[in-house]
Amino acid sequence: MSDTPNSPDTPAAANFVRDSVRADNEQGTFGGRVQTRFPPEPNGYLHIGHAKAICVDFGIAEDFSGVCKLRFDDTNPVTEETEYVDAIIDDVRWLGFEPGDVVYASDYFETLYTWAEHLITTGFAYVDDQDGDTISAQRGGYGKPGVESPHRDRPTAENLDLFRRMRAGEFADGSHVLRAKADMQHDNMQLRDPIMYRIRHEHHHRTGDDWVLYPTYDWAHGQSDAIEGVTHSICTLEFDSHRALYDWYLEHSPLPGDQPRQTEFARLELSYTVTSKRKLLQLINDGVVDGWDDPRLPTLRALRRRGYPATAIRAFCDFIGVAKTNSRHQIEMLEWFVRNELNRTALRRMAVLRPVKLVITNWPTGHSESITLQNNPENADDGSREVEFTGEVWIESDDFKAEAPPKYFRLTPGAEVRLRGAYYVKCTGYNTDADGNVTEVLATYDPETRGGSAPDGRKVKATIHWVSTAHAIDITAALYERLFAAEVPGERTGDPFDDLHPNSREIVQGKAEAALAEAAPGQVVQFERLGYFAHDHDQPALFHRTVGLKDEWANVQKRGK
RNA sequence: UCCGGGGUCGUUCAAUGGUAGGACAGCGGGUUUUGGUCCCGCAUAUAGGGGUUCGAGCCCUCUCCCCGGAACCA
Numbered sequence: 001m002s003d004t005p006n007s008p009d010t011p012a013a014a015n016f017v018r019d020s021v022r023a024d025n026e027q028g029t030f031g032g033r034v035q036t037r038f039p040p041e042p043n044g045y046l047h048i049g050h051a052k053a054i055c056v057d058f059g060i061a062e063d064f065s066g067v068c069k070l071r072f073d074d075t076n077p078v079t080e081e082t083e084y085v086d087a088i089i090d091d092v093r094w095l096g097f098e099p100g101d102v103v104y105a106s107d108y109f110e111t112l113y114t115w116a117e118h119l120i121t122t123g124f125a126y127v128d129d130q131d132g133d134t135i136s137a138q139r140g141g142y143g144k145p146g147v148e149s150p151h152r153d154r155p156t157a158e159n160l161d162l163f164r165r166m167r168a169g170e171f172a173d174g175s176h177v178l179r180a181k182a183d184m185q186h187d188n189m190q191l192r193d194p195i196m197y198r199i200r201h202e203h204h205h206r207t208g209d210d211w212v213l214y215p216t217y218d219w220a221h222g223q224s225d226a227i228e229g230v231t232h233s234i235c236t237l238e239f240d241s242h243r244a245l246y247d248w249y250l251e252h253s254p255l256p257g258d259q260p261r262q263t264e265f266a267r268l269e270l271s272y273t274v275t276s277k278r279k280l281l282q283l284i285n286d287g288v289v290d291g292w293d294d295p296r297l298p299t300l301r302a303l304r305r306r307g308y309p310a311t312a313i314r315a316f317c318d319f320i321g322v323a324k325t326n327s328r329h330q331i332e333m334l335e336w337f338v339r340n341e342l343n344r345t346a347l348r349r350m351a352v353l354r355p356v357k358l359v360i361t362n363w364p365t366g367h368s369e370s371i372t373l374q375n376n377p378e379n380a381d382d383g384s385r386e387v388e389f390t391g392e393v394w395i396e397s398d399d400f401k402a403e404a405p406p407k408y409f410r411l412t413p414g415a416e417v418r419l420r421g422a423y424y425v426k427c428t429g430y431n432t433d434a435d436g437n438v439t440e441v442l443a444t445y446d447p448e449t450r451g452g453s454a455p456d457g458r459k460v461k462a463t464i465h466w467v468s469t470a471h472a473i474d475i476t477a478a479l480y481e482r483l484f485a486a487e488v489p490g491e492r493t494g495d496p497f498d499d500l501h502p503n504s505r506e507i508v509q510g511k512a513e514a515a516l517a518e519a520a521p522g523q524v525v526q527f528e529r530l531g532y533f534a535h536d537h538d539q540p541a542l543f544h545r546t547v548g549l550k551d552e553w554a555n556v557q558k559r560g561k
Numbered sequence: 562u563c564c565g566g567g568g569u570c571g572u573u574c575a576a577u578g579g580u581a582g583g584a585c586a587g588c589g590g591g592u593u594u595u596g597g598u599c600c601c602g603c604a605u606a607u608a609g610g611g612g613u614u615c616g617a618g619c620c621c622u623c624u625c626c627c628c629g630g631a632a633c634c635a
Contacts, residue, residue, distance in 0.1 A: 142631065143562040190630075327572085
């Protein structure tokens with residue numbers, strides 16, 4: 001076991017949810033049993049916010065040797081699709097969790113229906129055939145009591161008859177609903193005779209056309225929990241005011257076992273990020289991004305494509321903990337976890353993304369030699385590789401300046417730097433085109449410094465990366481900035497789209513060492529001194545910048561301004 | 562307006578009546594063949610008032626601020 005926060009072995013931090021589960025176990029509340037569920041609605045792709053929920057739901061179950069099922073909350077046939085179901089299962093597994101079972105709220109439609117009849121029979125539900133606006137108006141308002149429906153005291157037999165005919169498809173959408181007979185005066189609006197069933201003549205992704213009657217979330221959720229034996233129903237804060245209803249429904253249902261308990265925690269929000277399904281969909285539909293797996297998106301598919309390791313996401317989620325405070329975590333912290341993981345695991349390679357040619361004027365014409373470089377200084381087991389060096393190499397254009405600003409350690413006329421693993425070179429001059437752009441940097445090398453150290457002990461202040469022009473391969477790199485330029489997108493104007501970063505993706509053509517041609521699809525490597533880059537799954541020469549390296553030089557420049 | 566949930570360094574999470582601590586971010590230094598990593602150090606917080614107590618971030622009380630709640634969405 002390691003004590004680094006990024007280790008998958010690190011036990012998750014204590015938090016109020018875990019503590020309450022532990023207390024339940026000690027008191028024998030559920031006979032020592034722990035069962036949770038992760039209940040996404042299959043109407044969109046999972047994003048980083050879901051990752052936290054997944055880590056909480058599956059994590060708690062794991063900690064107490066319980067089970068966590070993946071349950072699709074598919075109670076609304078008009079928005080839900082099978083496409084999302086498959087993707088969600090895939091994403092959960094990618095994160096590293098194996099669902100105890102994959103189930104659907106729609107599996108329980110028949111039981112739910114039976115229980116609804118039970119509520120009718122016991123006098124706790126009735127059929128209302130007023131229109132939606134009327135029902136809504138009768139609900140009252142904050143601080144104002146509601147008024148009871150004229151159908152509230154409909155006789156049981158009539159309720160049963162109407163409800164069965166609703167199921168049989170005799171009525172039009174919106175004409176009838178089944179409502180709980182709770183309390184129209186309750187301070188909590190959720191208890192003011194909520195809708196249990198509505199009529200939707202719609203095709204359902206699993207039950208097809210078997211049903212025209214669909215349960216609402218509140219009626220379906222707690223009952224599904226009870227049916228499958230969930231003990232701890234952990235959800236996000238916005239359901240807090242639903243808990244009273246959750247309990248009410250359970251108390252009035254013929255449960256097969258223990259009554260599950262709902263606990264709420266704060267969802268994960270990230271700076272510079274939107275996670276609303278509606279907004280994500282809009283970004284795609286408006287063509288701002290290419291699709292659900294565009295690396296600029298916070299969806300799990302996108303983060304995966306971008307090179308975020310699942311282990312880093314999990315470590316982040318475990319580390320930020322679980323609380324009830326509404327909070328927005330800084331994306332910098334997530335990026336720290338990503339770098340921390342990749343620093344240990346990513347092989348180093350040299351790539352030049354904005355190339356300028358460096359000509360070594362005293363290099364023997366036509367000579368080429370092989371340089372041995374470590375694959376990962378953090379892990380000797382990753383071994384080494386051979387890289388060809390010649391008298392003409394690509395270097396990063398940022399690594400040369402005709403006139404050096406203060407504290408600039410790289411190449412400038414008269415300055416000596418190390419070409420990583422190869423030789424010291426001293427800049428002797430440069431050539432420009434008619435417009436004054438640097439076309440070639442000229443330098444001499446010191447043959448005594450092979451391998452990158454000088455026998456006379458003299459030091460250089462910079463080491464720069466390089467790629468032999470004769471041996472370079474062409475690559476394309478996608479450089480991403482944050483999709484939104486504001487910490488809280490939409491805070492100024494109410495519309496996150498007003499805060500879109502004007503240039504969140506830059507495509508550059510670069511040069512790279514030959515070994516990069518062997519990168520596996522999806523593999524993440526470090527381009528030395530530049531950042532971590534994920535090899536695209538489909539396009540062989542395309543690399544997505546996962547995250548840059550911490551850049552002290554950029555800080556120096558920023559401070560100088 | 563009513564009900565509910567919150568308020569601890571810049572951000573976030575701890576401290577469950579007994580020295581307010583960690584991480585990220587920031588700043589300074591050391592090591593370094595990545596201006597990376599690593600190491601060392603510095604600075605910064607209990608929303609406000611009253612009370613209980615030997616002792617309060619924690620308990621009581623009043624005030625202020627933030628979030629959620631009146632879909633036939635989840």
